[in-house]
Structures are given as structure tokens and as C-alpha cells.
Amino acid sequence: xxxxxxxxxxxxxxxxxRKIDNFRQFYYEDNTNSAYYSDxxxxxxxxxxxxxxxxEIAPWDLADILxxxxxxxxxxxxxxxxxxxxxxxxxxxxxxxxxxxxxxxxRSGREAVDTIVRFGGTYMxxxxxxxxxxxxxxxxxxxxxxxxxxxxIGRYATDRGVKIGLHNEFFCAINLPNHRELIESTxxxxxxxxxxxxxxxILGEDLLTFYNDYHDRISTFHLKDTASANQPDSxxxxxxxxxxxxxxxxxWEPGKGELDFKGLYRLLKQHEFKGWMSIEYDGSxxxxxxxxxTRYYLDNELRPxxx
Amino acid sequence: xxxxxxxxxxxxxxxHYQEPNRNRYESRYFWEELYTLxxxxxxxxxxxxxxxxxxxxxxxxxxxxxxxxxxxxGTATEYRAALSAGGIHQVSGVTFxxxxxxRNDNLDFYFGASGHFANEALGxxxxxxxxxxxxxxxxxxxxxxxxxxxxxxxxxxxxxxxVQLLTGLAEKAxxxxxxxxxxxxxxxxxxxxxxxxxxxxxxxxxxxxxxTASLFVAGISATDFIAAHIDQIGCVHLTDTDFxxxxxxxxxxxxxFPHVQATQVFRDPGTGSVDLAEIAxxxxxxxxSGPLVCSARQTRDPFRALLRTxxxxxxLQN
Numbered sequence: 001x002x003x004x005x006x007x008x009x010x011x012x013x014x015x016x017x018r019k020i021d022n023f024r025q026f027y028y029e030d031n032t033n034s035a036y037y038s039d040x041x042x043x044x045x046x047x048x049x050x051x052x053x054x055x056e057i058a059p060w061d062l063a064d065i066l067x068x069x070x071x072x073x074x075x076x077x078x079x080x081x082x083x084x085x086x087x088x089x090x091x092x093x094x095x096x097x098x099x100x101x102x103x104x105x106x107r108s109g110r111e112a113v114d115t116i117v118r119f120g121g122t123y124m125x126x127x128x129x130x131x132x133x134x135x136x137x138x139x140x141x142x143x144x145x146x147x148x149x150x151x152x153i154g155r156y157a158t159d160r161g162v163k164i165g166l167h168n169e170f171f172c173a174i175n176l177p178n179h180r181e182l183i184e185s186t187x188x189x190x191x192x193x194x195x196x197x198x199x200x201x202i203l204g205e206d207l208l209t210f211y212n213d214y215h216d217r218i219s220t221f222h223l224k225d226t227a228s229a230n231q232p233d234s235x236x237x238x239x240x241x242x243x244x245x246x247x248x249x250x251x252w253e254p255g256k257g258e259l260d261f262k263g264l265y266r267l268l269k270q271h272e273f274k275g276w277m278s279i280e281y282d283g284s285x286x287x288x289x290x291x292x293x294t295r296y297y298l299d300n301e302l303r304p305x306x307x
Numbered sequence: 308x309x310x311x312x313x314x315x316x317x318x319x320x321x322x323h324y325q326e327p328n329r330n331r332y333e334s335r336y337f338w339e340e341l342y343t344l345x346x347x348x349x350x351x352x353x354x355x356x357x358x359x360x361x362x363x364x365x366x367x368x369x370x371x372x373x374x375x376x377x378x379x380x381g382t383a384t385e386y387r388a389a390l391s392a393g394g395i396h397q398v399s400g401v402t403f404x405x406x407x408x409x410r411n412d413n414l415d416f417y418f419g420a421s422g423h424f425a426n427e428a429l430g431x432x433x434x435x436x437x438x439x440x441x442x443x444x445x446x447x448x449x450x451x452x453x454x455x456x457x458x459x460x461x462x463x464x465x466x467x468x469x470v471q472l473l474t475g476l477a478e479k480a481x482x483x484x485x486x487x488x489x490x491x492x493x494x495x496x497x498x499x500x501x502x503x504x505x506x507x508x509x510x511x512x513x514x515x516x517x518x519t520a521s522l523f524v525a526g527i528s529a530t531d532f533i534a535a536h537i538d539q540i541g542c543v544h545l546t547d548t549d550f551x552x553x554x555x556x557x558x559x560x561x562x563x564f565p566h567v568q569a570t571q572v573f574r575d576p577g578t579g580s581v582d583l584a585e586i587a588x589x590x591x592x593x594x595x596s597g598p599l600v601c602s603a604r605q606t607r608d609p610f611r612a613l614l615r616t617x618x619x620x621x622x623l624q625n
Contacts (some may be wrong), residue, residue: 012325013323013324013325013329014323014324014325015324015325016324016561016563016564017564017566017569018566020569021568021569022568022569023569025568025569026569026570026571029570029571030571030607030608032607032608033326033327034326034571034607035569037324037325037326037327038324038325038564038569039569043325060364063407063410064561066453067449067450067453067560067561068560068561131365171365239367239378240365240366240367240368240378241365242365242366243333243334243365243366243367243368244334245334245335245336245368245379246334246335246336247331247334247336247337283330284330285327285328285329285330285331286327286328287325288327
């Protein structure tokens with residue numbers, strides 16, 4: 001068993017079919033590649049064929065997956081039959097910095113944990129609160145309030161075999177000035193950390209230093225590259241910066257940006273990381289191509305360092 | 308038929324389903340180029356779906372709600388100026404469907420959220436200078452049944468709350484000078500002729516929005532339906548399809564993607580089996596002068612669909 005197993009963070013948009021039985025006929029309706037991206041049967045087989053044995057779903061997938069499959073358990077079984085396991089789900093802990101939102105933030109977090117358990121997952125990577133714009137800067141008390149919510153959700157999750165991992169975006173109200181303060185204000189036994197390699201680099205953390213400093217808190221990774229590290233406040237604190245007006249991409253496939261992934265893998269080896277690593281392709285125009293490109297890079301550049 | 312007066316719906320952009328290159332659809336640059344391409348294909352008016360989903364999660368590059376428009380352009384007026392600069396001089400109408408809010412077994416949530424965002428969408432329609440606000444009066448029948456297996460027994464109560472919501476919208480629409488029209492999708496709780504009692508329960512200012520493909524899917528003659536209800540029709544969507552629902556797909560949770568057999572339900576106008584020429588001729592004979600909208604929803608290629616639609620309209624005139 002390798003030390004690292006690879007998953008995909010699900011960035012597929014809605015997939016309307018479970019399995020297309022009339023594939024050729026469907027293709028011939030307009031002779032386009034839509035048929036290739038329209039059923040979970042093929043999407044999961046693409047993953048499996050490229051060695052991504054896990055999928056991390058997102059809460060916005062549920063509105064489509066549940067009517068299509070009937071239940072989380074049915075989706076999990078369908079994926080398992082194709083060699084893919086559901087490792088967890090992303091969660092946004094909206095307004096967890098607000099004291100008057102405590103009950104709602106915890107309730108919502110617990111519901112997400114329950115959903116993950118039904119999918120058979122064990123990770124809940126959690127964005128600690130909403131965007132900076134319109135919310136930040138947070139006071140020290142508000143950061144502590146976030147930590148309180150994370151600890152509470154973390155306690156519930158831990159009791160059910162789920163690890164919550166803080167997952168920071170570069171544009172969140174938890175941002176460079178209070179990123180580490182939040183981590184250090186949470187209980188290490190209950191709250192872990194998911195390093196999104198591109199997000200924290202754009203935020204202004206040095207990827208290798210950050211991993212070195214917090215390696216014992218790291219539950220999993222979102223592995224993606226960037227050519228835009230250390231963005232200024234004016235970008236990170238702006239309104240809705242994730243999708244740019246001119247199509248500029250923040251995120252690239254591993255190896256297509258500027259992050260030192262070989263250095264990271266040497267540190268993973270040093271700290272003997274064991275667990276899942278999710279690859280993320282947000283911003284990709286072609287997720288299947290990105291997946292194949294990434295597999296080549298992993299097999300030829302990173303796995304020889306640490307596997 | 309003056310085909311220059313027709314609008315094209317922006318639902319031709321496949322915002323929600325997976326396909327290569329769809330990431331472009333979330334950035335402002337894509338839409339601003341699109342307007343010029345729409346104009347180049349002979350349309351100067353567009354219809355806009357109103358989609359609250361883009362308000363959540365910071366994806367405000369998709370200009371399909373008030374939040375996104377205000378985020379990127381400041382005001383509706385400035386956005387309309389940007390449209391005009393791209394060759395789009397009119398927003399004919401705004402559409403709204405409440406499927407996003409049928410996501411649990413709480414009807415108070417559904418009616419509360421749908422009412423809130425429908426009101427916002429109606430206000431946005433007025434801001435955009437739209438002539439009509441086209442609302443789907445229910446989510447997918449099968450999506451309701453997914454969360455409310457006892458739907459049949461709840462139908463009267465559901466209808467009553469729908470009437471209440473739509474009556475409020477009708478009053479506001481009248482104040483704003485916008486015509487409220489009810490969409491008539493085949494998958495609706497109020498699809499096909501089931502919409503007529505609902506329409507009768509609403510103020511006379513509320514009109515029907517005929518969708519030609521939806522009638523075809525339901526096995527209803529569009530020409531007969533239009534001829535019978537011409538006085539109640541406030542909008543016509545020229546849509547095309549090859550699909551006829553013989554297996555109650557309309558009752559499934561994902562009815563635009565038939566589970567019994569994968570198919571593209573809505574074909575690019577002119578490439579399906581709906582006799583759009585006959586329908587256009589009938590509308591002309593009946594002196595219909597309301598909005599006419601072409602829609603290529605579910606197209607595999609929006610730019611090809613624009614030109615296919617123009618070919619279809621050119622053929623209507625010949």
C-alpha cells in the first residue's frame with residue numbers, strides 16, 4: 001500500500017445521467033463530445049483508469065447526485081463498483097465568525113458530517129468562514145468565534161470517524177493576518193488542516209515553510225499549482241476575485257505553475273505523510289485532460305521522490 | 308413575421324452541465340464577446356434567465372441576477388449600456404424557475420425562497436426594461452415528489468400557496484409595467500392543459516407563455532393549443548425537439564434528461580421535429596403581436612446554435 005493515495009476534488013459540473021446505455025445513439029444526435037461528459041459511469045471510470053481512487057464531493061453536488069441516485073449510499077456503491085471511493089465532502093462554515101450564528105454554523109456543520117458518514121467518507125475539508133469582502137477584517141474575538149465553531153464541529157466529526165480539515169481560500173475573511181492564529185486557536189485533537197497548495201501560496205504563505213510548521217496537523221491536501229503566489233491585499237480582499245473578468249487563471253495543474261512540489265514531496269517523505277491527496281482542477285477547461293496530465297506528472301516527477 | 312424583432316434566450320449557454328471549456332462561461336469577458344456574436348447573428352434583443360445560484364460562492368461573472376450585474380457593472384443602467392455597446396439593444400424578458408429551492412421536505416423554505424428571489428427577479432426585469440417576466444409555476448414534478456412522496460395528497464395545498472405567490476407577483480408586475488407570464492413546461496406540476504385552471508385562478512393580467520417543444524414532448528398539438536388560447540397568450544418560445552414523452556419522464560426528478568434513454572430533449576431550433584414554420588404562420592394569421600423568443604437550451608454548441616436559429620428564421624421568411 002503506498003503512503004499517498006490520490007483522489008479528485010469533484011469540480012465536474014452537473015452530470016445528468018447515472019449510466020448511458022444508448023451511448024452510440026446519443027453521440028450521433030449531434031456528433032459532439034457531450035456524450036462523453038454526461039454520465040457518472042464514464043466520469044468515474046475516467047478517474048479509476050487514471051489512478052484516482054477517491055473522489056471528494058462538494059455540497060453543491062448533492063442537489064444533482066441525490067435525485068439521480070436516490071441516496072448517498074447508492075452513489076457510494078455505484079462509485080465503488082467502478083473502483084472509486086468517496087473520501088469526503090467539502091464544507092463552507094458560513095458566518096462562523098459571528099457569535100449570533102453559532103448554533104446555525106454548528107448545526108450546518110453537523111449535518112454535513114452526517115452526510116459524509118452516509119457517503120462513507122472520512123474527511124470534511126472546511127472553509128472557516130465566508131469571503132473577506134463585506135466581512136473582514138475580523139476582530140480577534142471573531143477569529144476566536146471561528147475557532148469555537150470549528151472545535152465544536154470537530155468534536156462531533158471526530159466522534160463519527162470524520163476528520164475536519166481547515167481549508168483556507170485566498171479570498172476568505174480568515175486571511176494572512178489571522179490564518180495561523182485560527183489554526184493555533186483550534187484543538188489539534190479535533191481540528192486538522194487541509195493544505196490547498198495554491199490557495200495558501202496565493203494567500204502569502206510559503207508552502208514548504210507552512211507544511212514544515214504544521215505537518216502534524218495536516219489531514220489531507222488539495223494539490224494544485226499556481227503562478228500567482230503572494231497576491232496583495234487589494235486582490236485578496238476584493239469582491240469575488242476567484243473568477244477573474246479576463247479569464248486569468250489562479251490555478252493550474254501540478255507542474256504547470258511555479259510551486260515547488262518536488263520540495264514538498266521531499267518534506268512529505270521527511271515527515272512520513274500517509275493519507276489521501278486530492279487533486280483539484282478548478283479553472284481547467286478540460287478536466288479529463290488535466291487529470292491525465294497530472295497523472296503523468298505524479299508518476300514521473302513526484303512519486304519517484306515519495307510514494 | 309419580422310424576424311429582426313425576435314429575441315434569443317441566453318439559455319443557450321450551458322451554465323450548469325459539464326462539457327469541455329465551460330469554465331469560460333463564468334467570466335465577464337465571455338459574455339461581453341457573446342453579445343457581439345449574438346448581434347452578428349442578427350439578434351438585437353435577448354431574454355435572460357434569472358439564476359440566484361450565481362449570487363452564492365463569488366461567481367459573479369455570470370450576469371444572470373441583480374447581484375452579479377451590480378457587482379460587475381454597478382447598476383442595471385450601466386449593464387444595459389454595456390449590452391447596447393455589444394449590439395444588444397433590448398432585454399425582451401426575464402425568466403425564473405424555482406428548481407433550486409426544491410431541495411428538502413420543507414415547503415415553507417421552498418415558498419419563502421422562491422417568493423423572495425422571484426420578487427427580486429421581477430424587480431430586475433423592470434430594471435432591465437423587460438416587457439415580460441416568465442415564471443415556471445412549479446419546480447420539476449419529479450423533484451417535488453422526491454422530497455414530498457405524498458405530493459398527490461398535498462397538491463391542493465401546494466396549488467393554493469402557488470396561487471398566493473403568483474397573485475402577489477402579478478400585482479407587483481402590474482405596478483412595474485411588466486407582464487407576468489406562466490411558463491408551460493412539460494415537466495411542471497402545471498404542465499400542458501394543467502396550467503389552465505391555475506391561470507384562471509390568477510388576475511386577468513397574467514398570461515400564458517407557450518413553449519412549442521414542451522407541448523410537443525407532452526404530445527399536444529402546438530397549433531391547436533395556440534389557436535384555442537390565443538387571447539391568453541402573452542409570450543411564445545420557439546423551441547424544438549424530437550422527443551415525445553411516452554413513459555412519464557415528466558414525472559422523474561431530472562426530466563430534461565430522460566432516464567429511460569439519454570437524449571437531447573431541446574434541439575437547436577430548426578433541427579428537431581416541431582413544425583416551427585406552421586406555428587409562425589398561425590401566429591401571423593392570428594395577429595399575435597406579443598414577444599417571440601427563440602431558445603436553444605441544451606445546445607451542444609451555442610455559436611452554431613445562433614447560426615442554426617438564424618437559418619431557421621431565414622427559412623421561415625422564404
